Amino acid sequence: MALNPTSIYFITLFFFTFYFKSLTALTNSSFNFNNFAHTSRFDSLISLYGDAKASNDGLSLQLTAPFNSSAGRVIYKHPVKFYAGRSKKLVTFSTNFSFSVSSGDGNGDGLAFVVVSDEYPVDLFDKNGSFGIGNGGDLKFLSVEFDTLMDDKYGDVNGNHVGIDLSSFVSLKVKNLSSVNLGLNSGEKLQAWIDYESNSRRLEVRLSKFGENRPVDPLLFKHIDLVKIWPENEGFLVGLSSYNRNSSQLCNVYSWSFNTRRSPDWMHSEPLDPILFKEREENEVKNHKRSDCVMRILSALILGVGLGALGSFIGMFLWTIFSKRQPISPEVYAAAAKPVVLDKAASANVKQ
Ligand SMILES: *[C@@H]1O[C@H](CO)[C@@H](O)[C@H](O)[C@H]1NC(C)=O
Numbered sequence: 001m002a003l004n005p006t007s008i009y010f011i012t013l014f015f016f017t018f019y020f021k022s023l024t025a026l027t028n029s030s031f032n033f034n035n036f037a038h039t040s041r042f043d044s045l046i047s048l049y050g051d052a053k054a055s056n057d058g059l060s061l062q063l064t065a066p067f068n069s070s071a072g073r074v075i076y077k078h079p080v081k082f083y084a085g086r087s088k089k090l091v092t093f094s095t096n097f098s099f100s101v102s103s104g105d106g107n108g109d110g111l112a113f114v115v116v117s118d119e120y121p122v123d124l125f126d127k128n129g130s131f132g133i134g135n136g137g138d139l140k141f142l143s144v145e146f147d148t149l150m151d152d153k154y155g156d157v158n159g160n161h162v163g164i165d166l167s168s169f170v171s172l173k174v175k176n177l178s179s180v181n182l183g184l185n186s187g188e189k190l191q192a193w194i195d196y197e198s199n200s201r202r203l204e205v206r207l208s209k210f211g212e213n214r215p216v217d218p219l220l221f222k223h224i225d226l227v228k229i230w231p232e233n234e235g236f237l238v239g240l241s242s243y244n245r246n247s248s249q250l251c252n253v254y255s256w257s258f259n260t261r262r263s264p265d266w267m268h269s270e271p272l273d274p275i276l277f278k279e280r281e282e283n284e285v286k287n288h289k290r291s292d293c294v295m296r297i298l299s300a301l302i303l304g305v306g307l308g309a310l311g312s313f314i315g316m317f318l319w320t321i322f323s324k325r326q327p328i329s330p331e332v333y334a335a336a337a338k339p340v341v342l343d344k345a346a347s348a349n350v351k352q
C-alpha cells in the first residue's frame with residue numbers, strides 16, 4: 001500500500017488528536033488531605049460543622065465527641081459540578097479516606113460519605129436521621145454508609161455493614177462486614193475507596209484495614225444512573241458525616257481525598273438495555289477487569305500506530321529531501337533506452 005507523506009501526516013495527526021483527546025481527562029475538583037493540620041489550605045478547602053474538630057496534633061479530624069448525641073461533619077467547601085465540558089458529560093469521581101470508629105458504650109451510626117445538593121443546610125443536624133443527615137421530605141442524596149447500628153427502621157442486616165444509599169437510608173445494596181472479617185467499631189483504622197465510573201454508571205466501594213493495599217475486587221457495587229437524579233447545572237457538596245446517637249462512639253478521620261475527572265469520550269457507553277445490564281451486574285467484576293485490559297491494549301495500539309506513522313512520515317520526509325540531492329545516474333536511463341532485442345525465434349513468431 002503506497003501512502004504519500006501528506007496522507008501519512010494526516011493519519012498521524014488524526015491518531016494523535018484522538019489519543020490525546022481521550023487522555024486529557026481534566027480534573028476539575030480535587031483535594032487530598034493526609035493530615036488535618038490547621039493551614040490556609042485547610043481553611044480554603046474544607047469546613048467543619050457540629051462537634052467536628054481537628055485534633056491538637058493535626059493528625060485527625062474528630063467528627064464526634066465522646067458524649068451522647070454528638071454529631072459532626074466535614075464538608076468540601078466548593079460545590080462539585082458533576083458534568084463537564086460543552087457536552088455536559090457526567091464525570092467520573094473517586095474518594096478515599098481512612099477512619100476509625102470506636103464503640104464507646106452502645107452504638108452510634110458510624111460514618112457516611114455523602115453527596116448532597118449545595119442547598120443542603122450543612123450546619124444543621126437531623127438527630128432523627130442517620131448520620132445526622134435529615135432524610136425527611138424530598139432530600140436527594142447519595143451516600144455510602146459505614147454503619148455500626150442495626151436500625152430496624154431501615155431494615156439493616158446488622159450493626160456492622162456497608163451500604164449504598166440513594167435518597168433513603170434503606171440501602172440499595174449492603175455488605176455484611178462480619179462475613180469478610182472486618183469490624184467497623186473496633187476502633188481500628190480502616191481505609192475506604194469509593195469510585196463512580198461515569199461510562200458504566202457504576203459505583204464501587206472498597207474497604208480494607210489501614211496500611212493494606214487497595215483491594216482488587218470491590219466489596220460492593222451498584223449500577224446507578226446519576227444522570228437521572230442529578231440536574232446538570234447544580235453544584236453538589238461532598239462530605240463525611242457522623243452521629244453517635246445514644247452512645248459515646250468516637251469517629252475519627254485521618255485522611256481524605258476526592259477528585260472528579262472527565263472520562264475518555266471514546267470509551268463505551270452504557271448499554272442500551274438497562275435491565276439486561278442489571279442482570280449482568282453480578283458477572284461484571286470479571287468483565288470489568290477484562291474491558292480495562294482491552295482498553296489499555298487499545299490505547300497502546302493506537303499510540304503505537306500513531307508513533308509508527310509519525311516515524312515513517314519523518315523517514316519519508318528525510319528520504320525525500322536527501323534523495324533529491326543525488327544526481328540521477330545516466331546509466332539507468334541508458335539501460336532503459338536500449339531497445340529490447342527479441343531472439344530470432346520470437347521475432348519469427350511475431351512476424352507470422
Ligand atoms: C454476617 O456475617 C456473620 C459472619 O459470617 C454471620 O455470623 C452473620 O449471620 C451474618 N449476618 C447476616 C445478617 O447475614
Ligand SMILES: *[C@@H]1O[C@H](CO)[C@@H](O)[C@H](O)[C@H]1NC(C)=O
Nearest residue numbers: 068105106107245246247248
Ligand atoms: C440511652 O442510653 C441510656 C443508657 O444506656 C438508656 O437508659 C436510655 O434509655 C437510652 N435512651 C434512648 C432514647 O435510647
